[in-house]
Each structure stands twice: as structure tokens, then as C-alpha cells.
Amino acid sequence: xxxxxxxxxxxxxxxxxxxxxxxxxxxxxxxxxxxxxxxxxxxxxxxxxxxxxxxxxxxxxxxxxxxxxxxxxxxxxxxxxxxxxxxxxxxxxxxxxxxxxxxxxxxxxxxxxxxxxxxxxxxxxxxxxxxxxxxxxxxxxxxxxxxxxxxxxxxxxxxxxxxxxxxxxxxxxxxxxxxxxxxxxxxxxxxxxxxxxxxxxxxxxxxxxxxxxxxxxxxxxxxxxxxxxxxxxxxxxxxxxxxxxxxxxxxxxxxxxxxxxxxxxxxxxxxxxxxxxxxxxxxxxxxx
Amino acid sequence: xxxxxxxxxxxxxxxxxxxxxxxxxxxxxxxxxxxxxxxxxxxxxxxxxxxxxxxxxxxxxxxxxxxxxxxxxxxxxxxxxxxxxxxxxxxxxxxxxxxxxxxxxxxxxxxxxxxxxxxxxxxxxxxxxxxxxxxxxxxxxxxxxxxxxxxxxxxxxxxxxxxxxxxxxxxxxxxxxxxxxxxxxxxxxxxxxxxxxxxxxxxxxxxxxxxxxxxxxxxxxxxxxxxxxxxxxxxxxxxxxxxxxxxxxxxxxxxxxxxxxxxxxxxxxxxxxxxxxxxxxxxxxxxxxxxxxxxxxxxxxxxxxxxxxxxxxxxxxxxxxxxxxxxxxxxxxxxxxxxxxxxxxxxxxxxxxxxxxxxxxxxxxxxxxxxxxxxxxxxxxxxxxxxxxxxxxxxxxxxxxxxxxxxxxxxxxxxxxxxxxxxxxxxxxxxxxxxxxxxxxxxxxxxxxxxxxxxxxxxxxxxxxxxxxxxx
Ligand SMILES: Nc1ncnc2c1ncn2[C@@H]1O[C@H](COP(=O)(O)OP(=O)(O)OP(=O)(O)O)[C@@H](O)[C@H]1O
Ligand SMILES: [Mg+2]
Numbered sequence: 001x002x003x004x005x006x007x008x009x010x011x012x013x014x015x016x017x018x019x020x021x022x023x024x025x026x027x028x029x030x031x032x033x034x035x036x037x038x039x040x041x042x043x044x045x046x047x048x049x050x051x052x053x054x055x056x057x058x059x060x061x062x063x064x065x066x067x068x069x070x071x072x073x074x075x076x077x078x079x080x081x082x083x084x085x086x087x088x089x090x091x092x093x094x095x096x097x098x099x100x101x102x103x104x105x106x107x108x109x110x111x112x113x114x115x116x117x118x119x120x121x122x123x124x125x126x127x128x129x130x131x132x133x134x135x136x137x138x139x140x141x142x143x144x145x146x147x148x149x150x151x152x153x154x155x156x157x158x159x160x161x162x163x164x165x166x167x168x169x170x171x172x173x174x175x176x177x178x179x180x181x182x183x184x185x186x187x188x189x190x191x192x193x194x195x196x197x198x199x200x201x202x203x204x205x206x207x208x209x210x211x212x213x214x215x216x217x218x219x220x221x222x223x224x225x226x227x228x229x230x231x232x233x234x235x236x237x238x239x240x241x242x243x244x245x246x247x248x249x250x251x252x253x254x255x256x257x258x259x260x261x262x263x264x265x266x267x268x269x270x271x272x273x274x275x276x277x278x279x280x281x282x283x284x285x286x287x288x
Numbered sequence: 289x290x291x292x293x294x295x296x297x298x299x300x301x302x303x304x305x306x307x308x309x310x311x312x313x314x315x316x317x318x319x320x321x322x323x324x325x326x327x328x329x330x331x332x333x334x335x336x337x338x339x340x341x342x343x344x345x346x347x348x349x350x351x352x353x354x355x356x357x358x359x360x361x362x363x364x365x366x367x368x369x370x371x372x373x374x375x376x377x378x379x380x381x382x383x384x385x386x387x388x389x390x391x392x393x394x395x396x397x398x399x400x401x402x403x404x405x406x407x408x409x410x411x412x413x414x415x416x417x418x419x420x421x422x423x424x425x426x427x428x429x430x431x432x433x434x435x436x437x438x439x440x441x442x443x444x445x446x447x448x449x450x451x452x453x454x455x456x457x458x459x460x461x462x463x464x465x466x467x468x469x470x471x472x473x474x475x476x477x478x479x480x481x482x483x484x485x486x487x488x489x490x491x492x493x494x495x496x497x498x499x500x501x502x503x504x505x506x507x508x509x510x511x512x513x514x515x516x517x518x519x520x521x522x523x524x525x526x527x528x529x530x531x532x533x534x535x536x537x538x539x540x541x542x543x544x545x546x547x548x549x550x551x552x553x554x555x556x557x558x559x560x561x562x563x564x565x566x567x568x569x570x571x572x573x574x575x576x577x578x579x580x581x582x583x584x585x586x587x588x589x590x591x592x593x594x595x596x597x598x599x600x601x602x603x604x605x606x607x608x609x610x611x612x613x614x615x616x617x618x619x620x621x622x623x624x625x626x627x628x629x630x631x632x633x634x635x636x637x638x639x640x641x642x643x644x645x646x647x648x649x650x651x652x653x654x655x656x657x658x659x660x661x662x663x664x665x666x667x668x669x670x671x672x673x674x675x676x677x678x679x680x681x682x683x684x685x686x687x688x689x690x691x692x693x694x695x696x697x698x699x700x701x702x703x704x705x706x707x708x709x710x711x712x713x714x715x716x717x718x719x720x721x722x723x724x725x726x727x728x729x730x731x732x733x734x735x736x737x738x739x740x741x742x743x744x745x746x747x748x749x750x751x752x753x754x755x756x757x758x759x760x
Binding site for chain 1: 341
């Protein structure tokens with residue numbers, strides 16, 4: 001449990017996650033008010049990482065539900081283990097058990113697989129449930145999830161109502177691939193993570209890529225920050241900055257010049273269109 | 289305290305931000321956890337109330353105006369209730385200022401600020417943009433707004449005019465002009481920073497002006513100003529410069545929404561024809577017994593679309609928004625062809641195709657030939673279209689005409705629109721004027737409307753969204 005906003009900051013920093021006041025407040029509120037935290041923002045700004053770091057900081061398990069198109073309740077919640085059930089039916093066949101007995105037998109706890117959501121609700125102590133990229137799931141799943149998160153209990157016909165043993169810290173992430181229903185948004189504490197400030201990004205680079213010298217780190221972060229001011233199809237994110245920094249270290253680069261940037265800029269920019277746009281301006285974009 | 293938050297929420301709603309009761313309750317719970325220190329207070333309110341990133345700007349603005357010491361100066365009891373709010377924070381965007389607006393009489397006419405002979409106002413402006421000191425930027429807009437002297441109802445009614453006056457006083461446009469001269473010479477990174485500051489200056493100017501007006505005229509002014517924030521319902525032609533930028537973001541979100549909604553709706557079919565091979569494959573898990581049939585997905589048939597945009601006068605802004613929308617979702621259509629006109633059509637498909645919208649539109653103005661006389665002439669345009677581009681139309685096409693149908697008292701030639709209509713599946717007309725302006729003066733909407741399948745009023749974002757859903 002986090003006792004204050006400052007404690008959120010300190011504990012996450014101890015887990016190598018550098019957070020600003022705005023985000024720390026949202027995390028603090030979500031945990032204390034027991035509300036799901038909906039994190040939105042561009043790709044690679046540390047949404048998923050925040051959930052992971054929070055789990056470590058709270059010294060608890062992280063249960064991850066990765067969303068994708070077509071994800072349904074059975075994959076998220078609970079599923080009968082058909083194979084195992086079939087085997088048991090066949091085995092029982094050879095004995096003189098009645099069908100009634102077999103049926104009672106195969107629909108028992110032994111034969112289901114708890115999926116992330118059920119696991120999180122049944123956990124002994126509060127876990128962090130990360131519902132990653134919820135924007136990739138479809139709307140039906142969203143409303144199912146909403147129901148489950150409203151009072152932290154779900155009714156499953158075969159098992160009855162399952163009430164949470166402990167209320168998990170729920171973190172939902174989204175890349176804005178689609179909009180959510182108002183009902184879901186109303187239910188959540190909202191956090192938008194934007195690209196980091198120069199100072200924070202510099203700190204992240206120095207923390208995560210210890211091999212990079214101070215001057216190089218400053219220059220490369222300044223360069224990335226300038227790129228983000230341009231209109232690009234896709235701006236580089238923290239993950240790209242880190243990849244770039246690591247590459248430069250591997251290449252033994254001491255300081256940035258046009259040629260090195262030109263040769264490695266494809267790590268930062270994923271679209272040829274963007275690369276072309278930046279290519280003839282590299283000189284001007286490099287810090288002094 | 290609860291009362292203040294409630295009133296704040298009411299204003300937010302008026303500004304077009306959705307706020308529910310449960311969210312208000314949540315925000316109160318949050319405040320009791322984090323306390324009233326200004327930054328915590330702001331962060332907690334934002335986290336519990338703003339669920340849509342595009343609403344944050346509006347929220348910030350209202351927060352800044354509403355929880356402002358001066359504003360509350362008119363409300364002594366409020367001051368007592370929120371003692372700590374005004375004590376902390378000074379440099380962040382949501383902090384208050386102490387100075388009271390200028391009390392001078394009469395308006396400056398805008399010949400510099402008399403700061404001595406050597407430095408003109410434009411010099412100071414450039415200086416501030418180059419150094420980017422936040423305090424100095426704020427100080428400068430404050431001086432500019434103070435130059436207006438006594439603030440009156442007029443400034444609230446016509447804020448654009450007040451903004452122009454301040455800009456004249458600060459020699460703002462001269463400053464921008466000179467800075468742009470340097471664009472080619474300085475490094476790209478510096479230029480990008482300057483641009484960012486110019487945008488920020490503009491934002492600060494509006495903040496300062498609006499805040500001054502509110503402090504002067506009281507809570508009704510706040511309400512008027514905040515209602516103008518509601519971009520969903522604000523007329524396109526009323527948008528200020530920062531709002532145009534905001535609107536572009538909103539439109540790209542709308543485009544995104546339209547695009548994803550559609551693809552989701554047509555994904556996994558729940559009934560229809562059975563996909564046998566997939567069904568059998570799936571049945572392996574259940575020992576060969578097909579418990580759940582799998583269906584063939586249905587794919588929507590995509591329409592072809594031809595857009596015909598009026599680029600004259602006040603319609604121009606709306607046409608640009610529409611082009612942005614259409615091209616952001618162009619993969620929703622089999623084919624998009626676009627034309628612009630004032631009195632004659634020219635095709636712009638090439639400029640827009642697979643380009644950034646801004647670049648495309650710039651090319652349209654530089655290269656396209658859509659105006660012979662500079663006066664709107666729909667009749668002439670339809671004739672020319674039939675002559676040059678009739679083969680762009682076919683039975684699968686939706687023809688989208690965007691314009692106010694103000695024909696400048698020229699010949700109607702509606703029969704040519706009729707002729708075009710016969711070639712296509714349907715003709716849809718979007719008019720950015722309110723229907724009570726139609727058929728007044730030189731508007732001949734109903735003359736052309738007879739040959740359209742639908743005519744929509746499309747003055748604001750909300751109506752645009754509705755029309756867009758119809759079209760797709
Ligand atoms: N505040 C931070 N402190 C330390 N590392 C960070 C921080 N933010 C991001 N990172 C690093 O950036 C990388 C990208 O983060 P992450 O994968 O969490 O991004 P994401 O927002 O979930 O992206 P996506 O939307 O693509 O899933 C990770 O390697 C993470 O360690
Ligand atoms: Mg992620």
C-alpha cells in the first residue's frame with residue numbers, strides 16, 4: 001500500500017521507474033480509492049512498465065491479461081479444460097460409474113483453468129492486474145470487463161458468484177486505438193502519459209543505459225526531444241531513445257555527429273517518410 | 289467546498305466536457321486524500337474528472353479561471369473556504385497572478401510602447417521568443433492586455449478584435465514576420481523551439497485576455513467564455529487560432545473513431561454462412577464434436593466518393609476540415625477523388641493522396657486553379673465540371689458537395705447538378721450555414737437541394753460527426 005504521493009514516487013524510483021507528480025498522484029489515487037487506473041498515451045512511453053514497477057514496488061504478483069482482437073471471456077476468466085474432461089469421460093466409461101456421477105465429477109474445480117481475471121480475484125493478497133492494450137479488445141469484452149470491475153465479483157453459471165478474495169490494483173493501458181465507452185471511463189482514474197520532459201528522459205537514459213557518458217546522453221536526448229517537435233508520422237518514444245542509446249554505446253560512440261545520426265536514425269524512426277524528412281535537417285537538429 | 293466543485297462541474301459541462309455525479313464524488317474523495325495544496329489539488333481533479341485527453345485543455349483553462357484568487361475576490365466566502373489554494377505555485381500553468389488589469393482610459397492606437405528609441409515593441413517580442421523566459425512571456429501578454437485600458441462588454445463579444453488590438457500594440461505580427469525571416473538561417477532545432485514558443489505566446493495571450501475579462505465582468509463572462517470552449521457546438525467560422533488547431537486534433541480523433549468503429553463492427557460475424565474448415569479445426573479441441581460453429585466474416589463494401597469543396601470566404605475553413613476528415617479515412621473508401629472550386633472546379637486528388645493533410649492543403653492553394661474571377665459561381669462550376677470531369681462519376685459514387693450555395697446572384701444552372709446527380713448513386717450536400725440563412729440573399733440552397741438526396745446543416749463538429757456517419 002502506498003501511504004502518500006511521495007511514497008509512490010520513492011518506491012517506484014527504487015524500482016527504476018522515474019515518475020512525475022502528475023502520474024504519481026494518479027497511481028496513488030487508484031490504489032487508495034480502489035479504482036482501476038486507465039493509462040493512455042503514445043506507444044513506448046512506459047505504460048506497461050508502470051504496472052510492472054508498481055507490482056514490484058507493492059511487493060506483489062503481477063497478473064497480466066494481454067488483450068487482442070477476439071479475446072473473449074473464456075480466455076480472460078475461466079475455461080473448462082476440455083481435453084482433461086474428455087479423458088476423464090473416457091476413463092469413467094470403462095468403470096461402472098453413471099453419467100450423473102461423471103458429470104458432477106468433470107464440472108468440478110479440478111477441471112477448469114483459471115485465466116488472469118479469475119486468478120487476480122482469487123489471489124490470497126491483492127495483486128496488480130495489468131489489462132494491457134485494452135483498446136485492442138472488442139467492445140463486448142470491454143463491457144464484460146466493466147462488469148467484473150464494478151464490484152469485483154463475477155457470476156459464472158457453473159461456479160456461482162465469485163467474489164474477490166482481495167481487491168486487485170487494476171491497471172488498464174491503451175494506445176488509443178479506439179475510444180472506450182463512457183461507462184468504463186467514468187469508472188476509472190485517468191492518466192495520460194505523454195513524452196517525458198528533457199530532464200526526466202535524460203535521467204531514464206542514464207539509469208537504464210549506464211554505459212552512456214553524460215555529454216552523449218544529453219545530446220542524444222536533446223536530439224530526440226527536437227524530433228518530437230516536428231510533425232512526424234510517428235515520433236520516437238522512450239523505448240526508441242533507450243534502444244538508440246544502447247546502440248550508440250555498442251558502437252563505441254563518444255559524441256554525436258551527422259554521419260552517426262544518419263546511420264542510426266532508423267532506430268528512432270520507423271517510417272521511411274519520416275526518415276526522409278529528418279535526413280536533410282540532421283545538422284540543424286543536432287545540439288551544439 | 290462541495291458546492292464549489294459542483295459549480296465547477298456544471299461549468300465544465302457547459303464547456304462540453306462530460307462529467308458525471310460519480311466522478312464528482314470521486315474527485316471529492318480524492319481531494320480528501322491529497323489535500324488542497326494547489327498542485328495536488330489540480331492533479332487529483334484532473335485524474336478523477338478528465339477522462340478524455342482532448343478535454344484537458346478546456347479543463348486547464350476553466351481551472352485556471354475558476355480557481356483564481358481574483359475571480360474569488362468577488363466571492364469573499366469562497367476565499368475563506370479555500371485558504372491554501374492561493375498560497376502555493378507560481379510558475380506552473382495553473383497558477384494565479386496578483387496584478388489587477390490596467391485601469392487606463394482610452395485605447396492605445398498601436399505605435400510601439402514608447403520604451404525608448406532604440407528598442408521597438410517588435411524587438412522586445414522577438415527577444416522574448418528567443419529567450420523563452422516564461423515569466424517574461426507572461427509579463428509581455430499582461431502588458432499587452434493592460435494596454436486595452438478599461439475592459440468592456442465589447443471585448444467579450446468580439447474577442448478577436450481585442451486580440452488584434454493587443455497584437456498591434458505589441459507589434460506581434462511584425463515580430464513574427466521578422467522571426468520567420470530568420471527561419472532559413474538558424475538551426476532547425478532552434479526554429480522548432482521558437483515555433484513552440486509562438487504557439488505558447490498565443491495561448492498565453494488568450495488566457496490573460498479572457499481572465500481579465502472575467503475578472504472585470506464577473507461570472508456571466510466566465511460562462512460565456514467557457515461555452516465558447518465547447519468545440520462540439522461552436523460554429524466553425526467562429527473558431528480562434530488556437531481553437532482551429534484544437535479542432536484539427538478533434539477531427540483526427542473523429543476520423544479515428546469512425547475508422548475503428550467500422551472495422552470493429554464488421555469483424556467477427558455472429559451468424560451468417562458457416563466456415564466449415566474453421567469449424568472442424570476448432571472441433572478438434574472437443575474431440576471432433578463441432579460444439580461451436582465458426583462463421584465467415586462479412587466485409588463491408590466500401591463506397592467510392594467524390595468531394596467537391598467550396599474554397600471561398602467563410603466556407604473555406606469548413607472545406608479544409610472536411611478534406612482533412614475525408615483523407616484521414618480514405619482507406620474506408622475504394623476511391624476518393626476531390627475537387628475544389630470558387631467559380632470553376634480543379635482536381636486536387638493528386639495533392640492530397642498519401643500526403644500529410646497540411647502539405648496537401650498548402651499545395652492546393654499554391655497550385656490548383658479554382659478561381660477565375662474570385663467570386664463564387666456555382667452554376668459556372670457545375671457546367672465546367674460536367675464538361676471536364678463527368679467521367680469521374682459513376683453509379684457507385686457518392687458525390688459530396690461542400691458549400692454555402694451562395695451563388696453571387698449568378699445563373700443557377702441547376703440542370704447541370706441534376707445531370708451530375710443522374711450519374712451517381714447519391715448526392716449529399718453539406719452546408720456550413722444555419723438553415724435560417726438558406727435561401728436568403730444570394731443563397732439558393734433549395735434550388736440545388738432539389739437535386740440532392742440529402743442536404744445537411746453542418747455548422748459544427750457535432751453536426752459534422754452526424755453527417756459523416758451518414759456518409760460512410
Ligand atoms: N518512467 C520510466 N522510467 C524508466 N523506464 C521507463 C520509463 N518509461 C518508460 N521506460 C522504458 O521505456 C520502455 C517502453 O516502455 P513500455 O513498454 O512500458 O511502453 P508502453 O507505453 O507500454 O508502450 P506500448 O504502448 O508500445 O505498449 C521500457 O523499456 C521501459 O523500461
Ligand atoms: Mg505496453
